Amino acid sequence: MAGKLQLKKTPMKEQPPEERIKNFNEVPYGYTVEEAIAEANRCLQCSPPPCVKGCPVNVDIPGFIKLIKEKDFRGAINRIKLTNNLPAVCGRVCPQEDQCEKACTLGKIKGGEPVAIGRLERFAADWEAEHGVETPEIIEKKDGKVAIVGAGPAGLTAAADLAKMGHEVTVFEAFHKAGGVLVYGIPEFRLPKSIVEREVENIKKLGVKFEFNRVIGKILTIDELLNEEGFDAVYIATGAGTPRFMNIPGENLIGVYSASELLTRTNLMKAYKFPEYDTPIKVGNKVAVIGGGNVAMDAARTSLRLGAREVHVVYRRSRIEMPARAEEIHHAEEEGIIFDFLTNPTRIIGDENGRVKQMECIKMRLGEPDSSGRRRPIPIEGSEFKMDVDIVVVAIGQSSNKVLLQATPNLKLNKRGYIEADETGKTSIEGVYAGGDIVTGAATVILAMGAGKTAAKAIDEYITNKKKR
Amino acid sequence: MAEIVSKEKIAENIYSVQIFTPLIAKKCKPGQFVIIRLDERGERIPLTIADFDRDKGNIRMVFQVVGKTTLQLSRYDVGEDISDVTGPLGNPSEISNYGTVVMVGGGVGAAPVYPIARALKEAGNEVITILGARSKALLIMEEELTSVSDELLISTDDGTKGKKGFVTDVLKELLDSGRRVARVWAIGPAIMMRFVSELTRKYNVPTIVSLNSIMVDGTGMCGACRVEVGGETKFTCVDGPEFDGHKVNFKLLMERLATYKEEEKRALENYRKSIEEEGE
Ligand SMILES: Cc1cc2nc3c(=O)[nH]c(=O)nc-3n(C[C@H](O)[C@H](O)[C@H](O)COP(=O)(O)OP(=O)(O)OC[C@H]3O[C@@H](n4cnc5c(N)ncnc54)[C@H](O)[C@@H]3O)c2cc1C
Numbered sequence: 001m002a003g004k005l006q007l008k009k010t011p012m013k014e015q016p017p018e019e020r021i022k023n024f025n026e027v028p029y030g031y032t033v034e035e036a037i038a039e040a041n042r043c044l045q046c047s048p049p050p051c052v053k054g055c056p057v058n059v060d061i062p063g064f065i066k067l068i069k070e071k072d073f074r075g076a077i078n079r080i081k082l083t084n085n086l087p088a089v090c091g092r093v094c095p096q097e098d099q100c101e102k103a104c105t106l107g108k109i110k111g112g113e114p115v116a117i118g119r120l121e122r123f124a125a126d127w128e129a130e131h132g133v134e135t136p137e138i139i140e141k142k143d144g145k146v147a148i149v150g151a152g153p154a155g156l157t158a159a160a161d162l163a164k165m166g167h168e169v170t171v172f173e174a175f176h177k178a179g180g181v182l183v184y185g186i187p188e189f190r191l192p193k194s195i196v197e198r199e200v201e202n203i204k205k206l207g208v209k210f211e212f213n214r215v216i217g218k219i220l221t222i223d224e225l226l227n228e229e230g231f232d233a234v235y236i237a238t239g240a241g242t243p244r245f246m247n248i249p250g251e252n253l254i255g256v257y258s259a260s261e262l263l264t265r266t267n268l269m270k271a272y273k274f275p276e277y278d279t280p281i282k283v284g285n286k287v288a289v290i291g292g293g294n295v296a297m298d299a300a301r302t303s304l305r306l307g308a309r310e311v312h313v314v315y316r317r318s319r320i321e322m323p324a325r326a327e328e329i330h331h332a333e334e335e336g337i338i339f340d341f342l343t344n345p346t347r348i349i350g351d352e353n354g355r356v357k358q359m360e361c362i363k364m365r366l367g368e369p370d371s372s373g374r375r376r377p378i379p380i381e382g383s384e385f386k387m388d389v390d391i392v393v394v395a396i397g398q399s400s401n402k403v404l405l406q407a408t409p410n411l412k413l414n415k416r417g418y419i420e421a422d423e424t425g426k427t428s429i430e431g432v433y434a435g436g437d438i439v440t441g442a443a444t445v446i447l448a449m450g451a452g453k454t455a456a457k458a459i460d461e462y463i464t465n466k467k468k469r
Numbered sequence: 470m471a472e473i474v475s476k477e478k479i480a481e482n483i484y485s486v487q488i489f490t491p492l493i494a495k496k497c498k499p500g501q502f503v504i505i506r507l508d509e510r511g512e513r514i515p516l517t518i519a520d521f522d523r524d525k526g527n528i529r530m531v532f533q534v535v536g537k538t539t540l541q542l543s544r545y546d547v548g549e550d551i552s553d554v555t556g557p558l559g560n561p562s563e564i565s566n567y568g569t570v571v572m573v574g575g576g577v578g579a580a581p582v583y584p585i586a587r588a589l590k591e592a593g594n595e596v597i598t599i600l601g602a603r604s605k606a607l608l609i610m611e612e613e614l615t616s617v618s619d620e621l622l623i624s625t626d627d628g629t630k631g632k633k634g635f636v637t638d639v640l641k642e643l644l645d646s647g648r649r650v651a652r653v654w655a656i657g658p659a660i661m662m663r664f665v666s667e668l669t670r671k672y673n674v675p676t677i678v679s680l681n682s683i684m685v686d687g688t689g690m691c692g693a694c695r696v697e698v699g700g701e702t703k704f705t706c707v708d709g710p711e712f713d714g715h716k717v718n719f720k721l722l723m724e725r726l727a728t729y730k731e732e733e734k735r736a737l738e739n740y741r742k743s744i745e746e747e748g749e
Pocket residue numbers: 093094095149150151152153154155172173174175178179180181182185186187214215216217237238239240241263294295298401403404435436437438442443444445446448
């Protein structure tokens with residue numbers, strides 16, 4: 001290492017807050033070549049590298065960073081892609097501060113910040129997009145036929161891996177587009193949809209077939225896929241797609257959205273371009289988003305961009321208990337989102353036409369820690385107050401989507417209503433594997449991808465053994 | 470992609486189209502619907518499967534032009550493709566031999582009634598159908614419904630055909646006549662379903678309605694389609710679309726249907742303008 005150790009991350013330029021709240025363009029611009037090399041130079045090339053253990057798919061982090069340092073960007077992206085099929089996505093949306101970067105040696109030094117692994121990963125992936133993708137040759141053809149249900153990160157990863165192993169893969173997707181939460185949930189300004197499309201195109205080039213508008217459980221059952229359509233195995237990756245509501249009075253008034261609906265209308269259906277696109281959305285003056293996770297941050301920042309004048313995030317605990325990523329909270333604050341902590345809605349009040357007019361909330365205080373280890377919020381009696389709002393967005397979590405589960409009664413579920421699967425993704429039905437949010441409950445992109453990878457291996461083994469029989 | 474294989478205007482502002490979707494045609498059951506998206510910029514809208522031909526691989530949809538998307542669809546020609554068709558969605562109607570059933574179809578709601586009536590007839594029911602519209606020119610599906618009904622009664626608001634009045638007037642007469650009716654199905658405008666339900670409640674006749682709430686995905690992932698049934702929130706797309714009419718909160722349904730009134734008006738005006746410009 002030449003010169004003095006640079007303690008802080010090389011900054012990444014961003015759209016200024018006052019500008020970006022008026023558009024849906026991506027907020028950070030990404031590193032230039034010079035910035036990327038400067039950042040790569042910070043890496044100590046630890047051996048063994050602790051950062052790799054922090055990554056759910058074990059990207060060879062020092063390996064790819066070294067290649068960036070050496071300006072072998074093609075080599076860098078190929079190294080990442082050995083274990084990560086969606087680097088442009090992960091570089092942008094992985095909670096790196098809890099994963100790879102959390103374990104980085106540099107971050108442990110007093111006053112030091114970890115290497116910006118995510119930004120470097122994004123840099124390598126974007127470099128590839130600009131300079132053309134090398135599609136790996138599929139060396140060995142195998143005669144397995146696999147059906148993947150759901151084109152989110154778990155399904156896409158399993159599909160790509162199985163295709164690379166030489167199997168014939170078909171992805172069945174309920175929506176008209178692939179990507180799962182990447183296209184209908186995570187907003188354009190955090191993850192441009194063109195990037196997801198690009199990654200999906202790469203997977204298509206591996207020979208994976210996509211059948212859109214196919215709701216499995218309705219048009220075909222798992223049983224039919226296995227016994228009539230000739231698939232050797234099925235991978236279920238349908239996500240945790242059903243929005244939860246609070247069950248308080250007034251929740252069905254006009255102007256109350258689930259975060260899923262608000263985001264699906266905006267992202268997938270492009271309601272922010274209404275009437276150029278046909279799908280409408282109500283633009284609020286004063287919006288209250290209920291919840292404290294990433295989904296709540298996305299809903300709040302989306303509402304602002306749709307044209308709301310004032311956006312509140314209403315959260316029943318305090319700032320330190322907020323599950324959202326630090327970076328997202330920071331971005332939201334920069335943009336002028338107002339946080340109402342220790343506040344919980346008790347009812348929503350409508351006007352004579354059934355439209356939201358006000359929300360009544362109660363103040364909370366924190367009691368003893370609950371089973372999740374976070375301090376439990378307790379209502380303060382008599383502290384109710386009303387706030388004027390015209391849109392309420394409920395972002396308090398999702399549960400498993402029942403469409404496929406109800407049509408597959410012999411599939412064993414766990415107590416929380418998700419599919420029961422072992423560490424390889426194997427379920428209670430032979431030849432049927434599952435992974436991602438439909439097994440773990442709402443989690444992260446990279447965990448879903450990790451599950452897809454593991455399952456692909458297990459499915460490959462299962463098919464190989466089956467064919468031997 | 471699904472090709473339009475036939476198209477017909479069957480009444481003022483009401484069209485019938487058949488599209489080629491073999492898998493849906495093979496799988497669908499009476500009472501189910503599809504969600505279509507016409508093109509890349511299109512909205513996803515639900516339409517009931519009004520008939521299906523499993524051999525030819527076609528499904529039929531009957532729709533009324535009420536806004537931008539339905540107007541655009543009415544301008545599609547045979548041979549053109551609908552970009553996306555998802556289905557069959559929703560739960561099928563519960564078909565069984567109940568005895569005598571009364572099928573009430575109001576306006577364009579007569580179309581979804583048809584496959585259900587046919588299935589009920591095949592299951593051995595005595596099927597009495599009440600068909601209603603504002604005026605004779607707006608009556609649809611008369612021939613089809615006649616073929617699957619033991620009796621077909623008609624009402625028009627203006628008296629141009631059948632009895633002058635509402636479907637509820639005809640239904641009330643029927644119930645008063647002492648006929649034992651085991652079940653009523655009512656499909657049509659929310660207001661009609663509400664009045665039918667209010668009437669049959671007095672006679673204690675179980676009544677099924679098919680709700681037409683606003684939808685996006687149709688698979689339980691957004692909650693746009695929430696309705697209140699028996700005081701509980703339900704998702705029309707996965708819990709319905711058929712519900713016990715005596716338990717439905719129709720006031721809420723009607724309010725929620727008006728959510729995007731202003732936006733819909735704007736979209737329609739814009740589209741009309743673009744058609745005119747094209748025509749010049
Ligand atoms: C708004 C939002 C923001 C998020 N932000 C982040 C973030 O910044 N970083 C991060 O790591 N994670 C984030 N997450 C979580 C992350 O997106 C999910 O954990 C991840 O997408 C799960 O992947 P999956 O493949 O299991 O399911 P999904 O992405 O949910 O995909 C499931 C797919 O299956 C399809 N499907 C469902 N049922 C059927 C059926 N019956 N037949 C056919 N197809 C079906 C769905 O249409 C969907 O396309 C966010 C989630 C949300 C909602």
